[in-house]
Amino acid sequence: MNSNKSSISTIVYMAIAFCTLQLSAQTYAKNGMVVSSNYLSSKTGVAILKKGGNAIDAAIATAFSLTVTLPSAGNIGGGGFIVFMNSEGKATTIDFREKAPLAATNDMYLNREGNLINGLNHMSVKAIGVPGTVAGLYLAHQKYGTLSWAELVQPAVDQAKNGFPFNWSLYEAAGRFTKEENKNSFMNSYFRDESGEVLQPNELWKQPQLAKTLALIRDKGKNGFYKGEVAKKIDQWMKENGGIITKKDLKKYKAIERQPIKGTYKGYEIYSMPPPSSGGVALVEMMNLMELANFDTIEFNSKEYVHLVAEAMRRAFADRAEHLGDPDFNLEMPLGKLTSKEFAKKRFQEIDMTRASVSDSTKFGQLYDGESTTHLSVMDKDGNAVSFTYTLEYSYGSQMGSPELGFIFNNEMGDFNPQSGITKSNGQIGTTPNLVAPEKRMLSSMTPTIVSKDGKPYLVIGSPGGRTIINTVFQTVFNVLEFNMRIDNAIEALKIHHQWLPDQIVYEKHLLSPDTRKSLEAMGHTLRERNNLGALMGITFDSEKRFLRAHRIRHNPIVARPGIDSMLKRLFTPRELTK
């Protein structure tokens, strides 16, 4: 995958980012762009581009930096996926999803009566999967990076060692984790300075233990995490805390390069993540369904439109639940069928444009997964593109970690189906492909995606948001490809989410008028309003004008999540006045 030199001569790079407190923004650039959830981390990626690094180099440096600046989701203790397309339009993916430990069993979350022990698969030491991030970044670098590994890790070491201004989002989290009832937890000490005081906004937050761990990774590469001192300390911490991950698990972990899922839409090519993510398959299935509809007669956001989009989602999520899991354990997954145009025709014919279908929980189910994940999109001056999503599962993952190592472990085991054969309309699923097994990867919803036009990267997109990721990425890609929306408009357009079960359309506040709501209900849909779906981060490349345009969602002031409004006020109150 060789890069191609472009004729772009102007040296303009852009870093854009949002934190949960900032408003959205559109940004343009000529020679490269990094969009992530933290401004300092995006700037770190841009500095790598300016040094001559390519999109992979910049994504790796940004990801390491997010471990420091955005510990709710940025990580070395979790896992994720990279979709990479070079300037020639050749795409590949890197899977660094967490794995179940060797000692995991498919009844590990059940009591003697065979019932699920509440919370054990989500918030306990047994919810921690074998982390994949360092192995994934290392593999990406070995195969496609250009600068030295040490140059890419060093900025994160510096940020952890020298500190960076504690922001309001971290301050808000610190308030939660330092409550009296959490006084013995890892997270209680996490946001404190050397004297044990909880950090205040704008104070420098130094993380010396994390800096040491990152320095070992910088110096020893992947082995700095999976072998030696760090592996030994993880093993020891697990033993002391009832966990089951061992040195052997860490030594055996491998990131894997996989063929992307490929689809087409009216001349565009779509490349996204294959299993163990369900994102690519579901995205392509839904795009194929939409290709069969006539949008000259179905108006954007009309009742027919919302119905059709919801029915497409219902079907893709039902198929996801029935068929998808770790490809190394499910050798017969019908990926070709699910992403084929013929299958879409059959599925499309089942849609009654006047009535909602009914999701049947006795046949299939759907998956658990958390809301806290983070995405970054990168394009470099040569037109190479990276779409990168990684996660700890919940916000701050398991909320556990070794104080000696300074990073947070994931709780990704919660993405497995916890109880074989038990599928409930509330969302618990029991289908076979995603049951727990030693060394198996749990199914994900992350949907890092790159669309090419005329054989070159055109749109780079992804989002956090648990199961909603698939649908927010789908609607954004669809808005760009079908309605030719600019990336900022496509991202800002209010969205819906249907995940087969629970059988309901979740819609962003203000999307549906009272009349549309009534009509959809009359068709048999159940509706639920929600303030916000997803946090998309995308880049498009205008090949004619030869510039990059980026946009990051969005905590739209009119639909901000509860609590965000007051934080916005604080953010936009000049710091001097708050002193």
Ligand code: GLY
């Ligand atoms: N834990 C979120 C996901 O992988 O989809």
